[in-house]
Amino acid sequence: MDTFLRALSEGILLGGVYALIALGVVMVFKASKVFNLAHGGVLMFLAYLTWWLLEPKGLPLWVSLLILTAVAVLFGLTLDRFIFRPLIGQTMLVTFIITLVLGFTVIPGVGMLLWGGRPQVMHVFPSGSMTIGPVTFSYTFLFSFIIATAMFLIFVLLFRYTKTGLLMRCVSEDNLISQSLGINVKWIYAISWVVGCLSAAIGAILLGSMFAVNSDLGGLAIVHALPVVLLGGLESIPGAFIGAIFVGLSEVFAGTYVDPHISGFRELMPYILMVLILMFRPHGLFGLRRIERI
Amino acid sequence: MLPGGVFNTKYESDVAILRTKTQWFLLALGIVLLFLIPLFAPDYWLSQLTYIAIVIVAVLGLHVLTGLCGQISIGHSAFMAVGAYAVAILTTRYGLSPWACLPISALAAGLVGLIFGLPCFKLKGFYLAISTLAGWYIIIWCLKYDGFSSVTGGFIGLPLDPLTLGGLDLSSRSALYCLAVAVMIVAAFIAKNIQRTAAGRAFVAIRDNELAAEVSGISIFRYKMLAFFIGCLFAGVAGWLWAHSQLRVNPNQFSLLDSIWYVGMIIIGGWGSTSGVFFGVAFLKLLEIGMTDYITPWLGDMLTSIKLQVHVATDIVRGMVVVLFMMVAPRGIYYLLERLKIYYRLHPYAYWAR
Numbered sequence: 001m002d003t004f005l006r007a008l009s010e011g012i013l014l015g016g017v018y019a020l021i022a023l024g025v026v027m028v029f030k031a032s033k034v035f036n037l038a039h040g041g042v043l044m045f046l047a048y049l050t051w052w053l054l055e056p057k058g059l060p061l062w063v064s065l066l067i068l069t070a071v072a073v074l075f076g077l078t079l080d081r082f083i084f085r086p087l088i089g090q091t092m093l094v095t096f097i098i099t100l101v102l103g104f105t106v107i108p109g110v111g112m113l114l115w116g117g118r119p120q121v122m123h124v125f126p127s128g129s130m131t132i133g134p135v136t137f138s139y140t141f142l143f144s145f146i147i148a149t150a151m152f153l154i155f156v157l158l159f160r161y162t163k164t165g166l167l168m169r170c171v172s173e174d175n176l177i178s179q180s181l182g183i184n185v186k187w188i189y190a191i192s193w194v195v196g197c198l199s200a201a202i203g204a205i206l207l208g209s210m211f212a213v214n215s216d217l218g219g220l221a222i223v224h225a226l227p228v229v230l231l232g233g234l235e236s237i238p239g240a241f242i243g244a245i246f247v248g249l250s251e252v253f254a255g256t257y258v259d260p261h262i263s264g265f266r267e268l269m270p271y272i273l274m275v276l277i278l279m280f281r282p283h284g285l286f287g288l289r290r291i292e293r294i
Numbered sequence: 295m296l297p298g299g300v301f302n303t304k305y306e307s308d309v310a311i312l313r314t315k316t317q318w319f320l321l322a323l324g325i326v327l328l329f330l331i332p333l334f335a336p337d338y339w340l341s342q343l344t345y346i347a348i349v350i351v352a353v354l355g356l357h358v359l360t361g362l363c364g365q366i367s368i369g370h371s372a373f374m375a376v377g378a379y380a381v382a383i384l385t386t387r388y389g390l391s392p393w394a395c396l397p398i399s400a401l402a403a404g405l406v407g408l409i410f411g412l413p414c415f416k417l418k419g420f421y422l423a424i425s426t427l428a429g430w431y432i433i434i435w436c437l438k439y440d441g442f443s444s445v446t447g448g449f450i451g452l453p454l455d456p457l458t459l460g461g462l463d464l465s466s467r468s469a470l471y472c473l474a475v476a477v478m479i480v481a482a483f484i485a486k487n488i489q490r491t492a493a494g495r496a497f498v499a500i501r502d503n504e505l506a507a508e509v510s511g512i513s514i515f516r517y518k519m520l521a522f523f524i525g526c527l528f529a530g531v532a533g534w535l536w537a538h539s540q541l542r543v544n545p546n547q548f549s550l551l552d553s554i555w556y557v558g559m560i561i562i563g564g565w566g567s568t569s570g571v572f573f574g575v576a577f578l579k580l581l582e583i584g585m586t587d588y589i590t591p592w593l594g595d596m597l598t599s600i601k602l603q604v605h606v607a608t609d610i611v612r613g614m615v616v617v618l619f620m621m622v623a624p625r626g627i628y629y630l631l632e633r634l635k636i637y638y639r640l641h642p643y644a645y646w647a648r
Binding site for chain 2: 035083086087090092093094096097098100101102104105106109110112113114116117223226230262263264267268271272274275278279282
């Protein structure tokens with residue numbers, strides 16, 4: 001029973017962080033219909049940047065956070081202006097391949113070139129842990145979950161209730177009509193990329209302090225974001241949250257109950273989920289079913 | 295556009311791949327030259343050229359899948375791994391002849407490919423690519439997994455016996471090169487002709503407009519699966535060649551980045567053209583050789599602080615080249631050459647080339 005409770009709590013805590021990472025992918029997809037596989041690469045790059053600012057440079061946390069935010073915003077704007085704006089109107093497959101190549105080779109490559117790519121430890125949250133009944137939470141996981149959920153809620157509320165959020169939904173519906181109604185579509189695309197990169201920045205801090213900062217962090221992030229996004233359906237933000245909890249739980253349960261028999265099964269779990277979701281519920285739990293026209 | 299003075303007077307000459315005597319002559323000369331290379335090329339280049347020929351075989355399969363049918367696979371190196379492991383396991387554990395394993399490797403890769411192609415029953419576009427990404431990871435995980443190591447050799451992999459053909463030793467560099475080039479030529483011939491069959495036309499119809507193809511009576515699921523199967527057959531054959539050129543298989547030889555580069559090669563060469571595959575593979579591979587042999591050592595000496603990780607510069611440059619091609623010349627080298635050819639043939643009247 002204790003093992004079960006421990007696995008349950010760890011799964012939920014992990015799921016919250018995955019939800020935030022997946023949110024970045026969903027946000028960009030909602031506005032610009034680009035399936036952003038570069039998210040993991042950006043996350044890995046920003047994680048190394050955070051580590052570099054905090055540990056070798058020894059800057060205080062708030063200065064590092066300011067610099068990180070600035071870099072993330074700049075990153076989003078650059079990606080939007082120089083890569084994806086010239087490609088508006090191309091098929092989804094084209095942008096998919098570009099994000100694939102950028103996110104798996106170019107961006108992590110630059111990160112490795114600058115910072116070496118060796119595993120590093122980053123201290124953002126206080127160390128120590130808290131015990132409730134039979135379950136022990138480490139502060140890092142607990143704070144990560146709280147921050148991730150809070151940021152997730154903030155992003156969702158912004159998307160739901162602000163004018164910019166409304167415009168983003170409008171543009172995702174039909175960018176041509178939005179433009180003719182006087183919406184600045186370019187600006188909306190830029191905002192969606194900036195939001196995506198900001199969520200990658202937060203994910204970088206959280207994942208980087210939960211696990212070590214290393215060159216596989218980007219792969220880890222995108223691999224967990226993919227089943228979340230697929231399960232939530234590419235269009236649904238609440239779906240992403242529920243999907244994330246499910247993915248976190250299934251991963252931790254696989255780690256607790258299957259790993260002793262089949263070692264390394266935990267890492268395999270997200271991929272198995274991906275294939276199963278794609279085979280049996282390709283539109284996810286809450287995604288829209290599309291009707292195709294010639 | 296045909297060269298000046300060449301007219302198609304018969305239906306056969308219209309569908310022929312090679313139309314003129316000059317083209318036949320050039321092709322024959324090219325093939326003879328390819329087989330003469332081992333006489334004067336140094337060992338290093340011979341092994342690189344062998345590698346290029348093997349990659350061309352694999353990418354020809356991807357060309358059928360991606361270039362013709364429009365389905366992206368980013369697990370192609372894992373399907374190659376299935377072919378390579380099939381021959382390694384069957385020859386070392388069961389003592390089968392490697393030549394008998396050639397069709398078995400191809401079939402094994404094709405069948406495994408079908409499993410990860412299954413989601414195309416309901417899906418299209420990049421969803422399928424994600425399924426193949428998962429497929430890559432699952433296959434490589436199985437090859438590394440300890441529980442299967444009595445069969446696959448786990449992390450260490452399996453050694454192979456040198457290839458022989460009726461007492462003839464084929465394990466020397468030049469013999470392997472000739473074998474790889476011969477397989478490459480056959481594969482190119484098959485790939486080129488798949489394009490001209492009913493199935494090939496169905497693939498192209500699916501690529502261009504899935505719904506329209508379905509309405510015209512093409513069974514989408516069947517043809518997508520067929521494309522997957524054919525693509526993975528080529529990958530299996532490439533894996534068979536790879537296993538014999540390295541005389542050892544292990545899971546790290548088949549990286550995810552390789553699969554991404556295979557897609558990049560299709561893009562650089564030009565979607566949907568068989569000759570584009572050759573251009574794409576040669577371009578990206580020569581770029582890699584140039585970077586690792588000349589540029590990165592120099593860069594490492596210039597900037598000593600990044601000397602340890604300077605090798606990733608190769609990946610960065612290759613990635614940027616693929617992205618640039620997609621943005622600036624999305625139809626690849628093939629189309630650029632075609633344009634050049636038309637320009638040359640029409641030379642003084644360039645304004646006709648529209």
